[in-house]
Amino acid sequence: MNKENQNTEYKQIWKDEYLKWICGFANAQGGRVYIGIDDDGNVCGVENSQRLLEDIPNKIVNALGIVADVNLLNKGGKEYIEIVVHPCNVPISYQGAYFYRSGATKQELKGNALQQFILKKMGRSWDDIACEGATMDDIDPKAIKYFLRKATTAKRMPVYSAEDDVATVLENLNLIDSNGKLKNAAVLLFGKNPARFFVGAEFKIGRFGTSESDLMFQDVVDGNIIQMADRVLEVLKSKYLISPIHYEGLQRIEPLEIPEDAFREAIFNAIIHKQYAGIPIQMKVYNDSIWLWNDGELPEGFTVETLLGKHTSKPRNGNIANAFYKAGFIESWGRGISKIREGFTSKGFAAPEIQTEMGGVSIIIYRTSSQTGSQSSQKSSQKAHQAVSQDVNKRSSQKEFSKGVLKRSSQIDMRILELITSNPKVTQHSIANELGVSRRYVETRIEILKENGQIKRIGGRKNGQWQVVLV
Numbered sequence: 001m002n003k004e005n006q007n008t009e010y011k012q013i014w015k016d017e018y019l020k021w022i023c024g025f026a027n028a029q030g031g032r033v034y035i036g037i038d039d040d041g042n043v044c045g046v047e048n049s050q051r052l053l054e055d056i057p058n059k060i061v062n063a064l065g066i067v068a069d070v071n072l073l074n075k076g077g078k079e080y081i082e083i084v085v086h087p088c089n090v091p092i093s094y095q096g097a098y099f100y101r102s103g104a105t106k107q108e109l110k111g112n113a114l115q116q117f118i119l120k121k122m123g124r125s126w127d128d129i130a131c132e133g134a135t136m137d138d139i140d141p142k143a144i145k146y147f148l149r150k151a152t153t154a155k156r157m158p159v160y161s162a163e164d165d166v167a168t169v170l171e172n173l174n175l176i177d178s179n180g181k182l183k184n185a186a187v188l189l190f191g192k193n194p195a196r197f198f199v200g201a202e203f204k205i206g207r208f209g210t211s212e213s214d215l216m217f218q219d220v221v222d223g224n225i226i227q228m229a230d231r232v233l234e235v236l237k238s239k240y241l242i243s244p245i246h247y248e249g250l251q252r253i254e255p256l257e258i259p260e261d262a263f264r265e266a267i268f269n270a271i272i273h274k275q276y277a278g279i280p281i282q283m284k285v286y287n288d289s290i291w292l293w294n295d296g297e298l299p300e301g302f303t304v305e306t307l308l309g310k311h312t313s314k315p316r317n318g319n320i321a322n323a324f325y326k327a328g329f330i331e332s333w334g335r336g337i338s339k340i341r342e343g344f345t346s347k348g349f350a351a352p353e354i355q356t357e358m359g360g361v362s363i364i365i366y367r368t369s370s371q372t373g374s375q376s377s378q379k380s381s382q383k384a385h386q387a388v389s390q391d392v393n394k395r396s397s398q399k400e401f402s403k404g405v406l407k408r409s410s411q412i413d414m415r416i417l418e419l420i421t422s423n424p425k426v427t428q429h430s431i432a433n434e435l436g437v438s439r440r441y442v443e444t445r446i447e448i449l450k451e452n453g454q455i456k457r458i459g460g461r462k463n464g465q466w467q468v469v470l471v
Contacts, residue, residue, distance in 0.1 A: 003041060007029065014056065034081065425465045
């Protein structure tokens with residue numbers, strides 16, 4: 001006899017508790033339970049085989065509601081029983097509990113795992129069920145308009161759909177169920193405050209130093225997920241990642257330090273495939289890499305190798321994936337991972353690494369390109385530092401400036417200092433426009449600069465001016 005595996009279980013004698021194993025096989029891919037065989041696969045035989053041939057089928061039907069094939073076999077003069085369990089397309093329970101065969105073990109499904117299992121057996125996804133308590137008042141019309149603008153621009157929805165009202169858009173996207181209730185996907189995609197219904201509908205970002213324990217600062221991005229990638233990138237550009245400045249003629253160019261389109265695709269991928277009944281998406285930014293993780297295991301039968309090769313698209317959240325496709329954010333051919341990797345390698349970066357860990361999927365992105373890309377980035381960064389130093393030299397030596405201001409300034413802070421140095425009366429509104437960030441964010445950075453003693457305000461709000469403080 002072969003050893004036990006995901007489809008085979010050996011038992012020396014029959015016990016009624018083995019109905020749990022049969023339940024597990026029925027909920028998985030089916031399997032066989034042998035009675036009268038020890039753990040090593042040796043036939044030891046059973047007593048009262050005829051009685052068991054009558055009792056076991058009846059117990060399976062009465063306890064589980066399924067029919068299994070029960071056969072009497074013989075080897076070396078010893079009788080043993082084979083129970084052949086077929087996979088079921090509906091959930092099977094034993095005394096109110098649901099069991100599942102995974103590998104060579106029996107697992108009882110509970111909580112979120114049980115919910116996902118039942119939805120899968122019913123041919124539905126979590127984002128397709130009704131969101132209890134949600135009404136049209138919870139939907140943000142601005143998010144709907146944003147989606148329509150993207151979808152019509154991408155030519156994946158007709159131009160005239162831009163005039164549709166909120167209810168019509170949600171109906172067309174199949175985000176309202178047969179009872180008129182909003183589905184989970186509707187609230188996640190377009191809700192004013194999805195976190196009110198789903199605590200895991202957030203995107204956590206942290207800046208780390210040399211180790212996991214060295215957390216320098218962090219942000220949490222929330223709100224509807226159709227605009228989440230935009231908000232995440234805005235935060236990352238403002239204080240986590242570098243956008244080296246260079247000029248092409250008179251035009252000022254500020255490309256992200258890594259391929260932005262491929263990076264955005266990775267963010268889309270995490271948002272679309274996340275298990276929203278779980279914990280928030282997490283991004284850890286290190287000096288040399290970015291770790292992006294979303295909750296939720298790969299589709300059944302998929303491995304990392306599957307993702308890296310040709311494969312069909314199997315989104316966890318079909319309704320969410322459909323909305324992102326209509327908005328022109330993604331394709332529908334299962335090429336997301338390939339596009340991400342190709343986007344980085346074509347620009348001289350190492351291919352991002354894909355891993356399965358902690359019940360989810362992570363992607364590791366390396367921030368430094370090889371050879372040309374790295375050198376170009378370093379030169380652009382050096383030019384940005386030199387420009388600031390030259391402006392401040394009008395008031396002090398470069399040595400003093402480097403010792404004080406540059407010591408604690410991030411790149412975005414340096415750009416604020418550059419603008420203040422060239423125009424001490426510059427307004428926060430003007431700084432925000434120049435840097436392409438929100439005024440609120442500029443206010444936050446200026447407060448930090450003031451707290452750090454790097455700048456101070458002389459005079460009132462209207463007639464005063466800024467001064468860079470040299471330490």
